Amino acid sequence: MTALPELNAAAVSANDASGQIADVLAVSDHLRDAMWKAESANLGSWDSPGGLVVAGMGGSAVGGVLARAALADQAGRPILSAKGYELPPWTTNDTTVLCASYSGDTEETLACFEAAGVIGAKRVVVTSGGELGRLAREEGVPVIPVAGGLQPRAAVGYMLVAVLETAAACGAGPSLRAEIDVAADALERLAAEWGPSGPDDGEAKTLARALHGSVPVITGMGLTAPIAYRWKCQINENAEVPAFSGELPEVDHNEIVGWSGASEIGRLSAVFLEDCDAHPRLVRRAELTADLISGQAAGVHRIQTRGETAVERVLSLVLFGDLVSIYMATLRGVDPGPVDVIVRLKDALAAEV
Numbered sequence: 001m002t003a004l005p006e007l008n009a010a011a012v013s014a015n016d017a018s019g020q021i022a023d024v025l026a027v028s029d030h031l032r033d034a035m036w037k038a039e040s041a042n043l044g045s046w047d048s049p050g051g052l053v054v055a056g057m058g059g060s061a062v063g064g065v066l067a068r069a070a071l072a073d074q075a076g077r078p079i080l081s082a083k084g085y086e087l088p089p090w091t092t093n094d095t096t097v098l099c100a101s102y103s104g105d106t107e108e109t110l111a112c113f114e115a116a117g118v119i120g121a122k123r124v125v126v127t128s129g130g131e132l133g134r135l136a137r138e139e140g141v142p143v144i145p146v147a148g149g150l151q152p153r154a155a156v157g158y159m160l161v162a163v164l165e166t167a168a169a170c171g172a173g174p175s176l177r178a179e180i181d182v183a184a185d186a187l188e189r190l191a192a193e194w195g196p197s198g199p200d201d202g203e204a205k206t207l208a209r210a211l212h213g214s215v216p217v218i219t220g221m222g223l224t225a226p227i228a229y230r231w232k233c234q235i236n237e238n239a240e241v242p243a244f245s246g247e248l249p250e251v252d253h254n255e256i257v258g259w260s261g262a263s264e265i266g267r268l269s270a271v272f273l274e275d276c277d278a279h280p281r282l283v284r285r286a287e288l289t290a291d292l293i294s295g296q297a298a299g300v301h302r303i304q305t306r307g308e309t310a311v312e313r314v315l316s317l318v319l320f321g322d323l324v325s326i327y328m329a330t331l332r333g334v335d336p337g338p339v340d341v342i343v344r345l346k347d348a349l350a351a352e353v
Contacts, residue, residue: 005330065226216235218271221282249285268297
């Protein structure tokens with residue numbers, strides 16, 4: 001059997017020409033900088049009885065689903081995502097629409113920005129510039145700036161803070177600035193523990209080796225459901241392999257049956273993302289599901305959140321998954337930065353306009 005590459009700092013950096021690992025490890029700094037940038041936008045406060053819609057795609061949209069998880073039961077109004085060219089049909093001028101596009105040139109988000117303007121909804125923009133930034137400033141729409149030079153998916157800290165700050169401004173949830181400060185400190189400690197300079201048998205490195213050569217199927221539950229989707233996307237883009245995500249209890253009503261034939265198709269690994277504050281029945285379902293599919297899976301792995309507050313626990317698993325995806329890229333000898341096929345797709349669409 002061929003020995004797997006090392007996962008120390010030198011090996012990871014040598015494979016990472018675009019420096020993605022540095023951006024992952026800098027998430028604490030991103031969170032702090034994001035709060036300062038949100039303050040500089042001078043959002044003020046207003047009342048949106050219709051709640052908050054976060055319009056965005058890919059890495060730019062992830063802040064919306066993670067913010068909803070971080071707010072947990074503190075959210076007083078709906079916080080929903082719009083991933084496409086249109087806003088939800090119930091969106092009215094009583095709804096706040098946060099248009100999130102790291103580049104500022106995402107055509108779906110630009111369409112939502114225009115649609116929100118037509119119906120008279122309160123708009124906020126989070127971007128590093130581009131056409132969205134230009135239009136927002138031209139139309140007097142508040143802009144929460146984002147640091148440049150990142151892959152959109154690496155700006156997760158900025159996008160999360162932007163959504164949380166907008167939610168607080170429009171009355172959809174309380175301010176979580178204190179919790180973000182605490183989480184930033186905790187993530188520094190976790191980055192040292194799980195990062196490339198940490199122990200070779202650290203949890204993130206160990207899981208990456210276990211998932212290597214298989215198709216990861218990530219299952220979340222409650223607070224961790226959107227994080228499972230984040231893991232799937234990070235493994236897709238950074239490691240350049242298929243990965244899939246699902247949510248308990250729903251997977252116990254369909255997907256669990258599919259595992260009966262998994263070993264006939266290929267090597268599928270099951271990963272369950274669990275939370276210390278999960279509903280007891282979800283915890284029991286995770287235990288039973290893991291046991292029932294273990295005979296067909298290449299491996300079954302159960303990962304716990306770390307931390308006290310929901311913000312801290314959400315971000316702990318985000319960091320863990322981001323590191324796992326970078327390590328998987330290293331094991332495959334793939335630079336985790338470029339996403340050439342997405343660029344080709346966008347170029348082809350642009351050529352048709």
